Amino acid sequence: MLRGLEIRDMLIIDRLSLAFQPGLNVLTGETGAGKSILLDSLGFVLGWRGRAELVRQGAEQGEVVAAFDLPPGHAARDVLAEAGIAAEDELILRRINHADGRKTAWVNDRRVSGEVLRALSDTLVELHGQHDDRGLLNPRGHRQMLDAFAGVDVAGVRAAWTRLATARKALTEAEAALAAMQAEEDYLRHAVKELDKLDPQPGEEAVLDARRRAMQGAERIRADIVNAHGALSEQGAEGLIGNALRWLEGVADRAEGRLEAPIAALGRVLVELNEAQAGVESCLAALDFNPLELEALEERLFAIRALARKHGVLADDLGGFAEGLRARLAALDGGARVMTGLTRAKAEAEADFLRESVQLTGARKAAALALDAAMAAELAPLKMERAQFSTQISPGDPGPEGSDAVAFTVATNPGAPAGPLNRIASGGELSRFLLALKVCLTGDTPGLTLIFDEIDRGVGGATADAVGRRLKSLATGAQVLVVTHSPQVAALGAHHWRVEKAVRDEMTTSTVTPLDDAARVEEIGRMLAGGSVSDAARAAARALLAG
Template structure:
């Protein structure tokens, strides 16, 4: 609810403070008194785009402050939370317009952008008039209005749409993945065959390199060891020592014991020499290898290293790479089966969505008939009993809210072509259409402040009374502000404000005053009789106020 409006130095307003109340608030005054200025100022503080020259002549800046009550379940709280603005039970909007055109806004004393302000305003105020383009005349919002009238639960359709979208995404990803690996299928099959043929094992490269180095080392020293063995063997040192021992043994008997010690030393040396020869022979046997083994070892080692360089991995990682490539190849082989499963999932999700959307379409079609009947009942008292209101449903692109396009159309006379509200109805007719539609769509206890700007223009008498009674009915569940020239409408207001204009010291100023009961009689009498208020007009005003 809009509780307070404070305007300073805006257009014709010097300083103005207004307190509004629940129910039907009516604003009246002579033409040109400045009633539209109030709406301009309210639109300004709500961030609406409007006229640029708002600052009062001679003032450095203009300022508007609006105070709203904000219930705990008000949708505006979500916008405040998203914008990082604290929300209490009271919402204070303040906006300043400098004489240079620069605008600054605050929400609860926090600087706020015009975008946040406008988003918040859509949860606070709804304006209706002959040039309404924000609410009921906007075809893009007709489906939501019909859904609200029908109390539609969009949850099942939204869930089915989300499931359909997820299935379509999964299929697209599977197709893209398969297409990507199919492009390398030839490479994968060749690489896997090559790796399977070689069958590399972790640690094999180091083992082969060690064996190769050992064989290469043995090949380099084996000749020296063989020559050493020949030098130490029977044809070398061992043979010579044995020959020396034989010579010394033959001479020992005649040497009177002088050769016993040398012979013993030679015999010990022969034992040590035999052990040395045996060790060299063992070493030589260990160095013995098949040259073909060295060749095959080198070939495999070089093959491992070449394949590792080809795939830009370490030789020890070739086995892991082979597993990865086989897995990618298996996805190709299994890909078509996966695609079939994803296509089946999408077909199921599509069918479930279409069923949910069809149920929603049937609900909307039934609600459209009820809305058309309700509109017929509302239009008759508004002297539009010959007009035909029709809610039309047509197919649209599927989406999270179904596959229906909704449009409100009218025909003002039987046999006349029907069309959009704002193209077929005249100004006065349009106002009554909008009022009837709003009455039918009202949900009660509405969070929005409803503003009707001269929606009763061009009607009078019983029709004006019917307009007023519908506005009063709307105000039972919401706060309604009405700018009106109709005494019948004004008399039904719960709270009455008069807008007037005066000139002092060459400066024109608009003021707004809350009216008591006697002042209301005078104001409604003025509306009935004109500038001269007669006794008969006052009596008629009292009759209107008495209901």
């Protein structure tokens, strides 16, 4: 329940403090007195989007504070918990509008965003007027309203729709991928065959290149090494030194020991010479290769490099590239099987969605009958017992909330064609239809403050009295605030405030005054007379107040 509202420096309001009560609260005043400013200010502190400039001229900032009673179990407590704010029995909303357009807000002295305020407002206040801002006149929102009235759970349909959307997407993507692979089937098969035939291995290019360079280098140095080997052999140095050693050994015993040292040295030379020959022979063996092997090696190396250039990859990546092509080819070969599975999954998802949608449609049709009956019961006390309200359910585009299109239609007289609510009903009729619809859709929502902004516009006399009595009945278990120009409605209020506008020191300000019994007689007399209040108007006002 909205317990208090404080407004400072907002539009033409200087300072204003209001204490609201349970039951039916009415606000009256002449046109332009500032009643709409009260609602704009309340909407501002609740985070609603409204006027861009609300700060009173000359002020640095405007401020609105709203206090609500928050009983245990109130839906606002869940919003507070999600925002990390401790819930108390009193909820204080405070919001400041700076002159430069900046806005700051607090909930129980905790800084919050406008989104948190709007989430709280959905649980605290319902604002409704003839120009409904909650979408009662917009068919796009009728399905959601019917679901809320029925209390249906659309989670099953949403889950089925998600599964169906996923299955459709998977099938569409698979079809596109298969079509793309089919378009390059010849390329895939040729490329895989070519790669399989060559079978390049990681690191093979480097090995082949090194071997090729070694063979090419061997051709250039082998002739010199062969010549050196010949020079060291028996036909070369080895033979000459061997001959020299034999000759010296043959005469050593006659040289009185003078040849012992040379003979020993030549022996050592022969040992070293043998080691040199062994090293040269080993080198020649390593350099020995078949020219055909070099030719085969170069052919493979060039083939690997050509294939890498062809496919735009590194030579060492050809193996991985081939695996990718094989996988695509396998997917192509198994495409029919995959498509069959995805098609089956899509069909199953469609069947699940259809089943859930049919169940939801049944629940909506039952709720539509209940809503139509509830509307008939509400319209009778509002002097519209001959009018007909009908909730039309027709096939719509499938989506996460089912396959139904819902529209509220009315016929104001028997035999008259039914049509959309905002096209068939006149101003006064529309007010009563919306009041009845609001009552039915709101139901027994606990802790909700209902605000009706000139819902009685366009009606008078007995009809206005009927509207007032329905509002009074609605306020029995709730708090209802009504901005009205109807004396019949005002007379039925449990609490009455008058909104007035005055000019002081060339400054226009708006004030709100709570009325006692005598002041109510004067105000309702003014509403009846339209000018100066006569004794007859006062008498009529007393009669209205007496009921």
